[in-house]
Amino acid sequence: MKNVYVERRQRLMDAFSPDSVLLVPSAHHTVRNGDVDQPWRQDSDFWFLTGFDEPDSVLVLRPGHASETYVLFVRPRDKEAETWNGRRAGLEGAVATHGADKAFLIGDFDTELARICEGAQEVAWIFGRDSAFDSQVLRAVRRHRTHPKLRINGPDRLTDLSAALWPLRLLKQPEEIDALRRACEITAEAHHEVMRLCEPGRNESQLQAALEYVFLAGGGERVGYGSIVASAENATILHYTENRMVIPDGALVLVDGGCEVDQHTADVTRTFPATGKFSQPQRAVYDIVLAAELAAIDTCRPGKTFHDVHDVAIRVLTEGMVKLGLLHGEVDTLIKENTFKKYYMHGTSHWLGLDVHDVGGVHDVTSTAAPKESKPLLPGMVLTVEPGLYIPMDDLDAPAPFRGIGVRIEDDVLVTDGEPDVLTRGCVKQPDEVEAMVRAAPRWVKPVVI
Numbered sequence: 001m002k003n004v005y006v007e008r009r010q011r012l013m014d015a016f017s018p019d020s021v022l023l024v025p026s027a028h029h030t031v032r033n034g035d036v037d038q039p040w041r042q043d044s045d046f047w048f049l050t051g052f053d054e055p056d057s058v059l060v061l062r063p064g065h066a067s068e069t070y071v072l073f074v075r076p077r078d079k080e081a082e083t084w085n086g087r088r089a090g091l092e093g094a095v096a097t098h099g100a101d102k103a104f105l106i107g108d109f110d111t112e113l114a115r116i117c118e119g120a121q122e123v124a125w126i127f128g129r130d131s132a133f134d135s136q137v138l139r140a141v142r143r144h145r146t147h148p149k150l151r152i153n154g155p156d157r158l159t160d161l162s163a164a165l166w167p168l169r170l171l172k173q174p175e176e177i178d179a180l181r182r183a184c185e186i187t188a189e190a191h192h193e194v195m196r197l198c199e200p201g202r203n204e205s206q207l208q209a210a211l212e213y214v215f216l217a218g219g220g221e222r223v224g225y226g227s228i229v230a231s232a233e234n235a236t237i238l239h240y241t242e243n244r245m246v247i248p249d250g251a252l253v254l255v256d257g258g259c260e261v262d263q264h265t266a267d268v269t270r271t272f273p274a275t276g277k278f279s280q281p282q283r284a285v286y287d288i289v290l291a292a293e294l295a296a297i298d299t300c301r302p303g304k305t306f307h308d309v310h311d312v313a314i315r316v317l318t319e320g321m322v323k324l325g326l327l328h329g330e331v332d333t334l335i336k337e338n339t340f341k342k343y344y345m346h347g348t349s350h351w352l353g354l355d356v357h358d359v360g361g362v363h364d365v366t367s368t369a370a371p372k373e374s375k376p377l378l379p380g381m382v383l384t385v386e387p388g389l390y391i392p393m394d395d396l397d398a399p400a401p402f403r404g405i406g407v408r409i410e411d412d413v414l415v416t417d418g419e420p421d422v423l424t425r426g427c428v429k430q431p432d433e434v435e436a437m438v439r440a441a442p443r444w445v446k447p448v449v450i
Helices: 003-015 044-050 080-083 090-096 106-117 130-140 162-170 174-197 206-215 232-234 280-298 304-322 331-336 431-439
Strands: 019-027 029-031 058-061 070-074 104-107 122-125 157-160 228-231 253-258 260-261 268-273 384-385 388-390 405-406 411-414
Touching: 003 019, 003 044, 003 058, 019 044, 019 106, 044 058, 044 162, 058 106, 070 090, 070 253, 090 104, 090 384, 104 106, 106 130, 122 130, 157 162, 157 331, 162 388, 174 206, 174 253, 174 260, 174 268, 174 411, 174 431, 206 228, 206 253, 206 260, 228 232, 232 405, 253 405, 268 280, 268 405, 268 431, 280 304, 280 384, 280 405, 280 411, 280 431, 304 331, 304 384, 304 388
Parallel strands: 019 122, 070 104, 122 157
Antiparallel strands: 019 058, 058 070, 228 253, 253 268, 384 411, 388 405
């Protein structure tokens, strides 16, 4: 994999002049409570360029330097600390294992960065993400201004690195697509197991446990984001994460969860009947959402734009809401006036990759229109397609049979030169297949009774 990171760093450096210095800090351990840390996960930008999985590190790239093009600042080796908290690469490992041209101790970052910036004309990093790091960089790059008697030739241009780095992450390379495809395969089986385990009377937390068990047992590294297991009217809360309610008889269950493989995450949502059989109102809402999702997926082609996908979903959903009596009026007018947002209030898609809401932006930066036009879809982009309808229980304007129903269906789609490649196609969503999956016996998890 080391050659992958070499290639990524080179592509980034190619966007800058030889007299530039590029900086990317790692993530830090953060406290959850007391002396307990949050689960560790490396910063996505730092991982993308290094594959180095340690905190308190900094990557420095110097496109025009003859001997220190790729520099890492790392923690020192420490036998006692490593006994308690795990091995460290140290200076030697940063060079021998991770290919750095030169490595320094992180404690020397301020001093060495000031030296590195001497003679540079541009320094680039991602602004505003870490105020302490911003201050460190600004102190270093301003030495030639605040100490003019030193006659230091220092940088005059400060550039936000995201403008060059994030487009590289947006267009996925084969190794990234492989990781996403594997994450999607594991995630599909996890959703199937949740369906198989589900029945009225189980707790949402039991389904979450089954979902995340299959993630890890199937080869995933961790959850890509907080899992949502929402039954009955909980499914009308978009980011419901309590996952603690007993599932009522006759309820729909909405599960939104994805695992990570090689730091890349899947993002899948399925909605299914806890009894294994949709009621007529549930099926009516489900069919509309599924039709919108299929139409939006078919739009994920070169020549279309990010917003085209959303527009297609909105039209199908709005037409369906009118047929169900949720909305009244002309479809075009309801869309123009955003009336559909009463029951569909979020976007249809987001980019997917190292982050569940991945970087890349949704507007075409080359557009001169105001507001800027939507970003065109290109082969190598991966996005979610996730339309939904959410009808609150207390919405007296909605026909009574539909109150409390929440449905979302979400797949992960790779844009290709031809047909959209649905990376999550292995996860059932046709109503008859969903019902059959719910009625099947669990394969991996047994219910726990205490």
